[in-house]
Amino acid sequence: MHSRTKRPLVMGGTALVGAVALALGGAVAANAHVTIAEGTVTAGAYEILTFSVSHGCDGSPTTEVAIQIPEGINAVTPTRNGFYTLEKVMEDLATPITDRHGNEVTERVAQVVYTATTPLPADQRDAFELSLQIPEDAAGQTLYFPVVQTCEQGETGWVQIPEAGQDAHALDAPAPSVTVLAATGDSGHGDTATVDTAGHGEETAAAPAADQTPLVVTSLVVGALGLIVALIALLRRPKKA
Template structure:
C-alpha cells in the first residue's frame, strides 16, 4: 500500500512539473530530414492559434530549394497559390492552367482552427539536388485579431531555439 502511495505521489509530482514547464509552441514540420533530389510530403504542424485567437489562414513561402510544389486541399479551407509570374490563382486554376509556372506561395484561408485545437497543412515538393544544410520555410499564421509571422531564420552558427518566431525547417541529409 505504501508503494502505491509513493508511486502515485511521484506521478503527480512529475505531472505538475511537466505542466509548469513552458511548452514549445513553434510551428514545425513532421519530417525532420530530407534528401537532395527527393520528392517529399511536407506536413506543417500547427499546434495553436495566435495569443489564444483562432487561426483563419496559413501562408507558406516556398523557398528556392523546393521545386514542383503541389498543395493538398483542406476541407473547409480555400486553397490558393501565387506563382512566379505573380498570378494569384485558386488551386483549380493553377492545376488547369498553371503548367510550367513555379509556385512561390501556398495559402489556406477561410477556415477556422480554434486555439485549443491542433491541425496540419500539407504540400509536396522536390528538394533541389544542390540543397545542403537546412531549408527554412517562412510561414504566416493569420488569426482573428492578429498575425504570427514564423519567418525568423537564425544567422550562420545560430539556432532556431534562440528565436521568438522561427521559420520551420528541415535538415538536408545526403
C-alpha cells in the same frame, strides 16, 4: 486558384526579422511553434512535408496559414483540407528552365495559402501537407519555409531564420525548416540489391518446399489407400437380417 500577387513574407537576419515580428503583433507561445514533421529529407527526393499549427494567436482562432516556398522548388502539390480553401501564389522565374519532360517552365509556386472556411479554434491543432521535390543541389543545407499565421485578432510571423552559428531553438518565432541530406551514391544499387536479396530469399525459401514434394505425395497416396481399404471393409460387412 492561381494568383500573380505574391504576399510578402520576411526572410533575413534576426535583427530585421525581430522588428517585423513585433510589427505583426502576434503573441508567440513558448515551445509551441509551427513545425515540419519531417526533420530531414534527401536531396533530389520527392517528399511530403507536414506543417503543424498547434495554437492560435494569443487565444484567437486561426483564419489563414500562408507558407512560403524556398527558391529552387518550383512545383508544389498541396493536400486538400476540408476546412480551408487553397491558393497557389505564383511568381515568374528570373530565367526559364526546362523540366525533365522537355517543357519550358517560366513560373514557380512562391506560396501556398490555406484560408479557413471555419476558423481553427485556438486550443486545437491542424496539419497541412505539401508534396514537392527537394532540389538536387541542396545537400548539406537547411531549407526554410517561413509561415505567416493569420488569426481573427492579430498575426504571428513564423519567419525568423538563425544567423550562422545561432541555435534556431533560441528564436522566438523560428521559420519551419528541414535539413537536407545527400543522396547516397549507391542508393539505386541499394534498391536493386534489396530486390535481388528478396528474390534470392524467396528462392531459398522455396527450395526446401520443392525437396519435400515427394514426401507430401507419398503421404497423400498412403492416406488414399487407407481410405480405400476402409471402404472395402465397410462394404464386406455382413448385412443384418
